[in-house]
Amino acid sequence: MATDNETRDRVRALVKEVLANAEGVDAKPAESYPKRLVVNSLQERSEKDFDRDESAKSLITEDDLRGLEQGARLRVDAAAKFTPLADDLVKEKGLVLIKKQSRTALTKIRSVAIGCDHGGFETKEKLKHHLADLGVSVRDFGTNSKEAVDYPDYAHAVAKAVSENQADAGIIIDGAGIGSAMTANKVPGVRAAACYSEALARNSREHNGANVLTLGSGQNSFEEIKNITTAWLSTELTEERHKKRVGKIDNIEKQYKR
Numbered sequence: 001m002a003t004d005n006e007t008r009d010r011v012r013a014l015v016k017e018v019l020a021n022a023e024g025v026d027a028k029p030a031e032s033y034p035k036r037l038v039v040n041s042l043q044e045r046s047e048k049d050f051d052r053d054e055s056a057k058s059l060i061t062e063d064d065l066r067g068l069e070q071g072a073r074l075r076v077d078a079a080a081k082f083t084p085l086a087d088d089l090v091k092e093k094g095l096v097l098i099k100k101q102s103r104t105a106l107t108k109i110r111s112v113a114i115g116c117d118h119g120g121f122e123t124k125e126k127l128k129h130h131l132a133d134l135g136v137s138v139r140d141f142g143t144n145s146k147e148a149v150d151y152p153d154y155a156h157a158v159a160k161a162v163s164e165n166q167a168d169a170g171i172i173i174d175g176a177g178i179g180s181a182m183t184a185n186k187v188p189g190v191r192a193a194a195c196y197s198e199a200l201a202r203n204s205r206e207h208n209g210a211n212v213l214t215l216g217s218g219q220n221s222f223e224e225i226k227n228i229t230t231a232w233l234s235t236e237l238t239e240e241r242h243k244k245r246v247g248k249i250d251n252i253e254k255q256y257k258r
Contacts, residue, residue, distance in 0.1 A: 055077045136233065
């Protein structure tokens with residue numbers, strides 16, 4: 001009987017050893033899918049243009065800066081004031097201050113033609129409320145549900161409204177923002193830009209004179225889309241060197257008009 005018990009114990013020990021050695025041999029790592037498309041590797045440090053957002057505060061203290069690394073980017077209200085200690089920390093850490101655009105910064109774009117395909121419908125509906133809060137007049141060219149449609153139809157309608165001066169600017173939303181930009185840029189007088197960050201939005205206006213903004217509902221959160229839109233609406237083409245280059249874009253278009 002003792003011999004049988006010893007045999008069972010040895011078998012159990014052997015099974016445990018085999019299982020321990022085999023653990024993880026055939027295990028496959030969990031698949032990880034990107035939440036969004038990374039376009040042109042533009043995200044150098046993070047998906048945001050800042051590391052910390054303190055723009056809701058009118059007074060920044062040293063406590064608000066705790067934990068920030070050297071050279072970190074801090075978003076603050078344009079009118080925010082700093083305590084003396086906070087001011088010293090900004091200098092010591094070399095913090096980059098990013099001023100939040102105020103709603104009163106909207107000086108030129110007062111009316112917007114907006115459109116989307118089925119993938120951008122929900123985002124369009126929410127964005128219209130944001131535009132209204134900014135004091136922008138909105139003309140909606142559809143679509144009006146999540147039923148599948150063809151994005152070129154709606155991108156064309158918005159671009160045509162901008163080309164014919166029915167609106168100061170246009171905003172088009174589809175899944176990625178690329179197809180709508182391609183469509184809109186076929187319409188004379190339209191300079192459409194697909195933007196995935198506030199920096200790109202400002203650049204497209206300040207450097208390229210974009211008059212149509214295209215957005216990807218699958219590429220950004222709604223909060224990011226709100227910030228991108230506000231930055232785009234708040235920026236103007238003012239410098240002569242940029243105006244000259246935009247003029248060359250327009251001249252190229254004229255060469256191919258029939």
